[in-house]
Each structure stands twice: as structure tokens, then as C-alpha cells.
Amino acid sequence: MIKFLEENQVNLQTITDHLESSGIEVVKQEVNRNDASVLLVTGAGLNFRIYFDDQRKFLRFSTFLPLDPSRAYESKLRLIQRFNSELFLASFSLDKDDDLLVMYYMSFVQGINLAQLMKVTIRYAELLEHIVESRNCDGMIKFANDADNNDDDEVNENSSSNDDIGMPPNTFLN
Structure with a gap:
């Protein structure tokens, strides 16, 4: 049975309820x-909203993945261009x-x-994991805990990055 919500039934609570009833935490x-x-x-422990x-x-559907700040801006742009041309579903850009x-x-x-x-929710999550696990051979995506080998057990939402668009920080949680 296909479950369909009419436009006027779509709201944050109905979306949340459906995600939870489908087994997504x-x-x-x-x-x-x-x-x-x-x-x-x-x-794999990547957060998104x-x-x-x-x-x-x-x-x-959105998140950000931290890029190595020591890398040249041009190399980051090449990564964005490559992901936009090679990866399906999402669009990629640099934030502020x-x-x-x-x-x-x-x-x-x-x-x-x-x-x-x-x-779409499952595919987006899989895309994020694919990017981090398979498309980061050169280490361009660099999490804060990559440098200090510190594992987090909780989602940390105190981010200076992307405050203007409300993005969560993204770290491996496992």
C-alpha cells in the first residue's frame, strides 16, 4: 500500500512521525x-538535517563535511566540480x-x-557515507577528530560554520 500525504498534511511532525515509524532514529x-x-x-555516524x-x-536534506583548511581553495573547487559531475542526487558547494x-x-x-x-532519506545517507569512505582518498575531507583521534559519543551542534543556514557540525560519532 502506497502511503501518500496530501500537501496540506505535510509538516515537520508528520515527516518526523513517518521517519520514526519506519525505524529511522x-x-x-x-x-x-x-x-x-x-x-x-x-x-557510519554522519549527521544531516x-x-x-x-x-x-x-x-x-543538508549537511556539511569539513574540508582540510590547509588545502588550497582551487583544490577544494576541483573537488566540488568533480562531485557535482560524478555523484548523483545532491548538489555540492563550498560554504562561507x-x-x-x-x-x-x-x-x-x-x-x-x-x-x-x-x-531519498536512505540514499542521501548512503551518499554521505560513500563520499567519506570511498571518495576521500586524498584526505580532503578532514574531521576535527581525525587530527586528535578523539571519538565523540554525542552529536555536537555548537558550530561556528554555517551558522547563517543552521547546518550541524559533522563528525564521526562511532
């Missing part, structure tokens, strides 16, 4: 002045701190097929 749900989002963590934009009728911003938009104009939402 929602780490945090937030409703701020202009943002409503759900924080999720991949099996699904933002709910009621005005424009979009869900935005030169970190890798990974975003995907899903419209819910005229409603949303919840099975498709789950497919």
Missing part, C-alpha cells in the same frame, strides 16, 4: 524562528568557511509519497 527535532528541521545520523520549508513546499556543503531538495507540492521520502 530522529536525534532531534527543532522549530526555530524560520527553520523547522529534523536531525538524523547515518549508520531535513529542513521543512512550508512556504516554498520543499524538504531540504570553505567546508563541503551537500544539499538535496525534494518538493512536496501536491503532496509526498512517503515511500519515496524514505528512499
